[in-house]
Amino acid sequence: xxxxxxxxxxxxxxxxxxxxxxxxxxxxxxxxxxxxxxxxxxxxxxxxxxxxxxxxxxxxxxxxxxxxxxxxxxxxxxxxxxxxxxxxxxxxxxxxxxxxxxxxxxxxxxxx
Amino acid sequence: xxxxxxxxxxxxxxxxxxxxxxxxxxxxxxxxxxxxxxxxxxxxxxxxxxxxxxxxxxxxxxxxxxxxxxxxxxxxxxxxxxxxxxxxxxxxxxxxxxxxxxxxxxxxxxxxxxxx
Numbered sequence: 125x126x127x128x129x130x131x132x133x134x135x136x137x138x139x140x141x142x143x144x145x146x147x148x149x150x151x152x153x154x155x156x157x158x159x160x161x162x163x164x165x166x167x168x169x170x171x172x173x174x175x176x177x178x179x180x181x182x183x184x185x186x187x188x189x190x191x192x193x194x195x196x197x198x199x200x201x202x203x204x205x206x207x208x209x210x211x212x213x214x215x216x217x218x219x220x221x222x223x224x225x226x227x228x229x230x231x232x233x234x235x236x
Numbered sequence: 237x238x239x240x241x242x243x244x245x246x247x248x249x250x251x252x253x254x255x256x257x258x259x260x261x262x263x264x265x266x267x268x269x270x271x272x273x274x275x276x277x278x279x280x281x282x283x284x285x286x287x288x289x290x291x292x293x294x295x296x297x298x299x300x301x302x303x304x305x306x307x308x309x310x311x312x313x314x315x316x317x318x319x320x321x322x323x324x325x326x327x328x329x330x331x332x333x334x335x336x337x338x339x340x341x342x343x344x345x346x347x348x349x350x351x352x
Contacts, residue, residue: 213279
């Protein structure tokens with residue numbers, strides 16, 4: 125099955141800086157990836173998704189990069205704000221369905 | 237506010253109790269999911285319903301019994317749980333279960349379950 129993991133458990137950045145959160149996956153058959161943000165006491169919140177036929181997708185202040193050659197995914201957050209402090213999960217699909225396997229998560233702390 | 241509503245927000249139950257968790261969505265989604273999340277861990281898939289039929293059971297113990305009465309509702313019936321079943325139970329929905337488009341899961345805020 126899919127194995128999705130993150131390189132760093134915690135990331136601390138200063139307000140206004142850019143943040144980069146990384147994720148590696150093992151199943152080359154995975155074709156759909158999503159980044160979620162989870163704040164304390166809440167469910168995962170959709171940030172951005174990308175299909176394997178793309179290598180980059182941009183949203184508002186966020187960019188997801190996909191490198192299928194090395195099976196690596198990253199989330200870039202521009203001008204990080206205190207409200208961005210949360211745990212970020214990457215997730216990938218299993219067996220062509222939309223059921224997701226989640227990576228371990230990175231805790232992002234934004235300091236003033 | 238999330239478009240997937242879960243009730244109750246918190247639940248404390250004894251090991252001999254029977255309780256149910258409820259989930260509702262009105263986005264017209266045809267796939268619904270139950271995930272379990274332990275503290276400081278990622279969500280783990282438990283069940284998937286597609287068009288009100290059970291499509292995936294991730295080898296979940298029978299003390300957890302899912303039910304999908306209609307396309308908007310998803311229940312999780314609990315019976316004879318163990319303290320290690322204490323966790324955040326998350327419900328999610330997506331437009332479809334399979335496809336080639338982009339159909340992200342939308343999550344509720346979960347039910348925090350404590351088994352005593």
